[in-house]
Amino acid sequence: MEIKPHRHDLKMEKKSFWLSVAFLFLVMIAAFILTMVVPGGVYTKIDDGNGNQVIDTAAGFTPVQGGIPFWKWLLSPILVLTGSGAGTLIPIILFLLLLGGIFSVLIAQGILSHMLGKLVRRFTTVRYQLMAVMILFFMALGAFIGSFEEVIPLVPIVVSLAVCLGWDIQTGVAISLLAVGCGFASGVANPFTVGVAQTLAGLPVFSGIWFRLLCFAIIYVILLGFILLRARRADKTDPVQFPDQEDQNDPKMDRAVRYFSILMGIGILIIVVSGFVPVLSDYTLILLMLTFLGAGISSSLISGMDPQELGRVFLKGAIDILPTIVLILMASSIRYIMEEGRILDSCLHLALEAADGMSRPAVILFIYLICMATNFFVPSGSAEALLLIPIIVPLAGAFGISAQLCIVAFAFGDGFSNILYPTNPALMVALGLADCGYGKWIRYSLPFQLLNLVLTCGLLLLGLAVGYA
Numbered sequence: 001m002e003i004k005p006h007r008h009d010l011k012m013e014k015k016s017f018w019l020s021v022a023f024l025f026l027v028m029i030a031a032f033i034l035t036m037v038v039p040g041g042v043y044t045k046i047d048d049g050n051g052n053q054v055i056d057t058a059a060g061f062t063p064v065q066g067g068i069p070f071w072k073w074l075l076s077p078i079l080v081l082t083g084s085g086a087g088t089l090i091p092i093i094l095f096l097l098l099l100g101g102i103f104s105v106l107i108a109q110g111i112l113s114h115m116l117g118k119l120v121r122r123f124t125t126v127r128y129q130l131m132a133v134m135i136l137f138f139m140a141l142g143a144f145i146g147s148f149e150e151v152i153p154l155v156p157i158v159v160s161l162a163v164c165l166g167w168d169i170q171t172g173v174a175i176s177l178l179a180v181g182c183g184f185a186s187g188v189a190n191p192f193t194v195g196v197a198q199t200l201a202g203l204p205v206f207s208g209i210w211f212r213l214l215c216f217a218i219i220y221v222i223l224l225g226f227i228l229l230r231a232r233r234a235d236k237t238d239p240v241q242f243p244d245q246e247d248q249n250d251p252k253m254d255r256a257v258r259y260f261s262i263l264m265g266i267g268i269l270i271i272v273v274s275g276f277v278p279v280l281s282d283y284t285l286i287l288l289m290l291t292f293l294g295a296g297i298s299s300s301l302i303s304g305m306d307p308q309e310l311g312r313v314f315l316k317g318a319i320d321i322l323p324t325i326v327l328i329l330m331a332s333s334i335r336y337i338m339e340e341g342r343i344l345d346s347c348l349h350l351a352l353e354a355a356d357g358m359s360r361p362a363v364i365l366f367i368y369l370i371c372m373a374t375n376f377f378v379p380s381g382s383a384e385a386l387l388l389i390p391i392i393v394p395l396a397g398a399f400g401i402s403a404q405l406c407i408v409a410f411a412f413g414d415g416f417s418n419i420l421y422p423t424n425p426a427l428m429v430a431l432g433l434a435d436c437g438y439g440k441w442i443r444y445s446l447p448f449q450l451l452n453l454v455l456t457c458g459l460l461l462l463g464l465a466v467g468y469a
Helices: 014-037 070-074 076-082 086-109 111-145 154-164 169-186 191-201 209-234 251-274 284-302 307-320 322-340 344-353 360-377 381-398 403-418 425-434 438-465
Strands: 041-043 045-047 053-055 061-063
Touching: 014 070, 014 322, 014 438, 041 344, 053 381, 070 076, 076 086, 076 322, 086 111, 086 284, 086 307, 086 322, 086 425, 111 154, 111 169, 111 209, 111 251, 154 169, 154 425, 169 209, 169 403, 169 425, 169 438, 191 381, 191 403, 209 403, 209 438, 251 284, 284 307, 307 322, 322 344, 322 360, 322 425, 344 360, 344 381, 360 381, 360 403, 360 438, 381 403, 403 438, 425 438
Parallel strands: none
Antiparallel strands: 041 061, 045 053
16 A cells, blocks of 8 residues: 555645635735825834844934825735845745645655655654654754744645644644744744844843743643644544555665655755854755755656656646745735835834833733734844834833843744734745645634733743843
């Protein structure tokens, strides 16, 4: 009996696609209405000496003419490719096309099936222990390396493994994507959120790590308990059973899996090393793309796949992934609409004005809320840090709240919402590859998000009570 991945292609279901399109279109309409209601305004930007544009708090907020022409709003999913976030968006789209092509080749040639068979045979009897280790691994990638988009190639593999071990698609997404998002949010040594934020705040990079380690440990326990509980509820079938390994000998396929595993291991190593080599971090996604492309093509050819067939299947897989790209462009257009309408800074200014007269506990929770709300429009952690830190750190200081705790609130607000908001391209890519509709994902993950919201609010109040600084 041959194990099969949970699907035979990476084409998004029509129902999931059109529901996602409808939801994102409503958000685009809401953003357009905001540009007509909220007065335009900007914060003055200055160079921080490292080539980054940050807000000049001394210059304050300046009202300007707002609004966006209807034609720009209508074409915003295309015009976003010329906007400020295009440098990140375009590589993600290219990466997605590559992923669609390579995974289609791996599935069509049976390499993914063969690899999953080996994994299931080895770990069936200890699958829940394996789950705990995998969740810790992905959380660590997010917490210590700042990985998020980089783990996208691993999501469909983990999802297929989870299905073969007797769980469901959502469990596989949770083990990989939800875990890396939670690690990213804990910000233990995340260079893209905590690292950038502490530099902007004038703090030693990664100082105050003890509290973030405590947050990481508590969040890991809660996340593991949640996924275990949901997996046991969904565990209605036994793991796929296989004949003995001796009956499945296929030297070519074994060699193909070996090459694929080695090259993917190199890809993971690149992710890890990039966390300690700042120069390499700018090229991590490109290097990962090349590594994954090499892994897919070489393993397919080694397994005996005809080069012409490889090209045909690759092209089909890339075409099948195009609907997901449409969703990514629509999601990314929200920020473009807000920026072109000159209301992104206005919304932030109005939010900060609302902090007047609040108590210290209310202020730190309000900062958390501001960061969560901003991440809906600015999914990039580094970009959000450049926008918010020059404002929220002085705001916190005015109420006697330490910059360290303010940065923890920022990391929480940025990280956890990455795995919730449809405006995050990486989330939509991963869900598309996993064949998990956004609605299904919300129904699965929302209870955890609500529990986690209460937990993280409690952690911020604890940090305030113990004088974390």
